[in-house]
Amino acid sequence: MIGIFLAATFIISGCLVFNRNKVVNYLLVALYAALLLGLGVYEYQHLNTIQLGFFKADSLGVLLLLVLCIVSVPVLYHSYRYMEFHNPDETPRSRGLYFGAILLLMSACGAAYLSNHIAVTWIFIEITTLSASILIYHHRNIRALEGAWKYVFICAISITFIYVGILFLSLSLKQAGIDDMSFDSLIRNYNNLNPFWLKLAFLFIFTGFTAKLGLVPMYTAGIDAKDKAPAPVGALMASILMNVGFIGIYRIYSIVAHTPLHGWANNIIIVAAILSVFVAAVYMTRIKNIKRMFAYSGIEHMGLVMLGLAAGGIGVYAAILHILLHTLVKPSLFLQYNQIYRIYQSKSIYDVGNYFKYNRAGAILILFGFISATAMPPSGMFVSEFLIFQSLFESHHILLLVALLVLLTLIIWGFGVNVFKLLFTPPVGFDDTNVPRISPWESFSQYALLALSVYIAYNPPAKLVSMIQEAVKLIQ
């Protein structure tokens, strides 16, 4: 099935790039969406089977694939809205390229989740870089070029780092006399791996994946890219593309976690994670660009996820739950952003305000989104963040927890100042005679995503819990 899916993706993407007809474009994208959902259902029914030798539908991969399926439909729908309203000088060619690239990005992410071989994951990460850079440069102006250039360059360095990590990993295998580099075989043979090379391999692979995940040291490229890319693409980059980085780190960590290097790896992860939360806090308190604010909020959440992972115990469960919920919450904010832009024609917080007056449904959603992204109850992420705090407490990282809570308070303050300015303070010098009316139905899918995040946090289906626990077993 995954072979059919990948082949079909390439064919559909190719057709989209060369097609100039609008109706055919719609049909192809709808066909792809059906195919993606089909893949999600198929992999869900074939848990833990090896496919094509290099892919394995393990529970973590399938969970991330399923949220990818859920997020992809609103993203594709809003892409069409974006083309219609946001960019009147859209040509059939740029539309074809946009949809071709976005489908390639989704498929590459999906395949990277399911890949059971580190080299295969790496290849799909290259494809995500390629397709994302096309999408970032969608607007063909100098700022978009700058975003695309920085993204390409930093991601090129990061995939080189991952490659160096793979080489070190192979050196650590050499001693054990194994030449099968699939994750299964690595976990089976963790006893025989040379610890020195494994250490270097973990360091390089972790650093490389931080570019996709959005952690210190390589988070910068993602911020500029999410700012400059069209908002639906920003929604993808802030959710499913970050999950690619997460699954890469999770899989290499699951090997290291069985070896004596476990504590050392935890320290590395904790340093990177708390620095990420710190960076996010610094920028969130002074940021004035709405889209970048959402992007930095993503950095904060990835820091939290990694802290949960490193704390162990219930934290690993919480980390996986948190990343699933984040994948549902963050796209809804990014997708909502275009409505703000349509009203104010600006992404600066100085130019916006009184949003309730112009778009009530959208304003309520921004409020809910704010509550969700800052993990206040009744947000779904409250549950997972609470569990992460608990795990930090149980693993005796008290000072770390205190620092984290201070930083999170700063983030909530910075986020809140901007969001409440947007919602309630009257804008200065804003001429509201020509404000477009926005149908409440355009916010429907975002409400659905937020509601789903609340539902699966407070009343998780038994199957979901068992799948997360199965993923946790890779580590513990």
Place this chain on the structure above:
Amino acid sequence: MIDILLIALAMTLLYMSIANRLYTYLRILVLQGFILFGATYFTLTNLSTINLLLIMLETIVFKAIAVPWFINYVIKRNRITRVAEPYLSNFASLIIVTSIIIVTIILSSSIKDENLDKTFFVVALSTLFTGLYLIVTRKKIITHVIGYIVIENGVFVLSLAVGNEMPMLVNLGIMLDIFASVLILGVFFNKIGDVLNDPDVNLLRNLKD
């Protein structure tokens, strides 16, 4: 013979650290491409002919001819001034690159693994870090690209160290080289030249908070 080639590669790094003109960088890249081919030829002895041809294509045709030629073309087309414009003086650069090499030698002497030829390790890591150093201390975008290609050369040397056991990894490395270079240079070729007449990094410095 392999050692001589690898040490020659390390020496080109020292030369690169004090080079002033962009053309000097390009000549060094050409030389590195040939050195890499030589090193591959002598290291990977049990290679099939097709694989050897592939590596020859990648090191000589791609690394030593196509990429430098293309960068030269970009320099000419965009009339980039031919000075590298480092932030640090040549003397400081030379000291830093030398200390990079010394630190990697010290690091490698702490490894107790007879499976690995340490020369490969030292040369590969020092090339990698010199590339990173070139990226952070040179002003022009085109020198950033050159720095990235130096990093790739270092990674290629490292992949040779495991090449005999796992030829698949060498092929993956070749894929990385070609993919990343084409992506980076492609952006350069199509876009930067059209939107900017002067590909100076200062013009791409406005995205910030």
